[in-house]
Amino acid sequence: MDQYCILGRIGEGAHGVVFKAKHVETGEIVALKKVALRRLEDGIPNQALREIKALQETEDSPYVVQLKAVFPHGAGLVLAFEFMLSDLAEVVRHAQRPLAQAHVKSYLQMLLKGVAFCHANNIVHRDLKPANLLISSSGQLKIADFGLARIFSPDGSRLYTHQVATRWYRAPELLYGACQYDQGVDLWAVGCIMGELLNGSPLFPGENDIEQLCCVLRILGTPSPKVWPEITELPDYKKISFKEQAPVPLEEVLPDASPQALDLLGQFLLYPPRQRIAASQESACLGVLGPGLP
Structure with a gap:
């Protein structure tokens, strides 16, 4: 820790406190994430190990935040990341009105490239949200906070907790208690983020x-086994019943969005996870949105 000079506190996530710091010798500005150990005999927390492993797998992507160093400090661990100026939540919060379509397309393009890279490496992020999408001083978007990430099992045999993803971006299968799921949870979150940008x-x-x-049913209508056959197998399907509601056309929900943007949004916000458009189809699906920012 002696090689860094702390410049201030950036914030506190679920898995540690983050500081802005300067490397004493090189002058490089970084973000330091301190992960505390509850007890020494507990070893390094699973979240920290998962984050390190996921970031090592994705270090070649320009759309994933770069992990520069990992070192022990006191009774804990410090992860040194490239410093990013802001995040997408702050961008949306400070925008005078919903972002221009060129900005939406630009951010979405970078997000999808990052998600596609993760999925190609069998990593499911499981907590995509605007606050975890960092923005550099040049406007580059990078995915961060891999504390909930998992290496995905292609055969679908592994069981996972459904208590992942921040609630507003949590896929319907998770809300119905699914313990077996795949990259579809990230794609739903991408749809929620796109909707928020619009x-x-x-x-x-x-x-x-x-x-x-x-909230989901109010817009997308009540899911039925006809539309989503797998819903009947989800743990909480029979525990929760809702009054039948028809879907609301997305153009009524987002009257200022273009028909092309709404069409693409609808391909992410689908109940059956396997039917959601893949992040790897980024070029094809974004072509309909018109020009983005260079």
Whole structure:
């Protein structure tokens, strides 16, 4: 830690406190994430190990935040990241009105390239949201905070917790208690982020898990086994029942968005996870949105 001079506190995530710091010898500005160990005998927390492993797998992508160093400090661990000026949540919060389509397309393009890279390396992020999408001084978007990431099992045999992803960006299968899921949870989150960029505020701002489902159902309608056959196998399907609601056309929800943007949004916000458009189709699906920023 002696090689860094702390410049200030950036914030606190679920898995550690983050500081802005300067490398004493090189002058390089970095973000230092301190991960505390509860007890020495507990070893390094799983979240930190997962984050390190995922970032090592994705270090070749310009759309994933770069991990520069990992070193022990006191009874904990410090992760040194490239410093990023802001995040997408701050960009949306300070925008005077919903972002111009060129900006939406530009951010979405970088997000999809990062997600596609993760998925190609069998990594599911599981906590995509605007606050975890960092923005550099030049406007480059990079995916950060891999503390909930998992190496994905292509055969679908592994069981995972459904208590992942920040609630507003949590896929319906997770809200229904799914323990077997795939990259579809990230693609749903991409749709929620896209909707927020178009809207200037979150599409599904639920205050608890049940209300979160209600927010989704209000717009997309009540899911049925006909539309989503796998829903009947989800653990909480029979525990929760909702009044039948028809879907609301997305053009009524987002009246200022272009038909092309709404069409693409609808391909992310689909109930059956396997039907959501893949991040690797980024070039094809973004072509319809018109020019982005250079």
